[in-house]
Amino acid sequence: MDERVSAGRARIEWIRSRMPLLAQARAEFAVSRPFEGRRIGMSLHLEPKTAVLLEALQAGGAEIIATGNHGSTQDDIVAVLRSTGMTVFGARSDSFEQHLRNVQSVLDAEPDIVLDNGGDLAAGLVARGRTASVTGGTEETTSGGARLRTELAGAVPFPVIVINDSLLKAIGENRHAVGQSVVESFMRITNLMVPGRHFIVVGYGWCGRGIAQYLRAFGGQVAIVEVDVLKAFEAALDGYRVGSATELATWADVIITATGRPDVISADVFPLLRDGVVLANSGHFPTEIDVPALREQAASVVTVADAIERIEFADGRHVVLLAGGRMVNLAGPAPKGNSLESMDLGFLLQVLSLERVVTAPETLLPGAQPVPHDIERTIATRFLAALDASR
Incomplete structure (x- = not known):
């Protein structure tokens, strides 16, 4: 066999x-x-x-x-x-x-x-x-x-x-399962700790809510980027910092997208990022992070490990891209989903x-x-x- x-x-x-x-x-x-x-x-x-x-x-x-x-x-x-x-x-x-x-x-x-x-x-x-x-x-x-x-x-x-x-799927799978699996995948792929780290979650739909909830449960400090003012209102009352991607970029250690929309982390954000920021996407399409623009701005790209790339800029900064911008919770060694x-x-x-x-x-x-x-x-x-x- x-x-x-x-x-x-x-x-x-x-x-x-x-x-x-x-x-x-x-x-x-x-x-x-x-x-x-x-x-x-x-x-x-x-x-x-x-x-x-x-x-x-x-x-x-x-x-x-x-x-x-x-x-x-x-x-x-x-x-x-x-x-x-x-x-x-x-x-x-x-x-x-x-x-x-x-x-x-x-x-x-x-x-x-x-x-x-x-x-x-x-x-x-x-x-x-x-x-x-x-x-x-x-x-x-x-x-x-x-x-x-x-x-x-x-x-x-x-x-x-x-x-x-389905509300059933939104609660059971998107909020609780995606939330759990994205956080687990971030830790499994990078071997980095969550407590005390600054996370931006882009999107406060059901998946974004879950990711934010599980990051905070593990001790992460979490901010939300959300263009829908009612969802941003909800995120603020749930106790999260709320702002735009450009406003929060200098604060972030990790950015995770969860919107289903293209280029929510776009070329104008990359120059604002701190050295060593980790970028990951949990949405279905691999377009939420503008990866082509990221690579165009890079001085060099180094493959570090399975699902980890180090994108280095001419000014000495670097960012870490997980899974090439594809779904992070189905990537890396021993993916679980x-x-x-x-x-x-x-x-x-x-x-x-x-x-x-x-x-x-x-x-x-x-x-x-x-x-x-x-x-x-x-x-x-x-x-x-x-x-x-x-x-």
């Missing part, structure tokens, strides 16, 4: 044993077979928790055609999925251009359901004029939901349930939403929309039971 398959299976078995919500869905789908005869095209981080999601869909009769997202694919998991008969594209070492070709390969298979992450599949379907043959799908991220409502508004005639619109329990909850939102798309499409509207409330209530009830919160 391929060593990667053996290693990947061991990791998946451990994670499967800690995801009871998906286990229940997998057992139910094995009986009801809601995806029988359906081809699901997926673009989502290919790591062990995603493998457990795909097992549930496959148990329900789905044919899976999948690729990962740029920079987060785990090769042993790809090997396991291929060994089960799934068609899977992608590797950890893929360039961004190869990632885009992988997305096109998924679309070449002509899926009739899409499980999207960042809107890449939906955009590809629109570009190909192939939207009429798609029943519907889901979108995992805030970034993808924004694309559906702006760039792709009115162009997607099938229903797309935006998982990140969000907690098992949170992804069990988030992926149950995915599979039950996809089940609704194929079994009751008449209850849904064209284009982006939130998770139906009855699905959220069902999952909240199941999660509380699994957590045994009454103890």
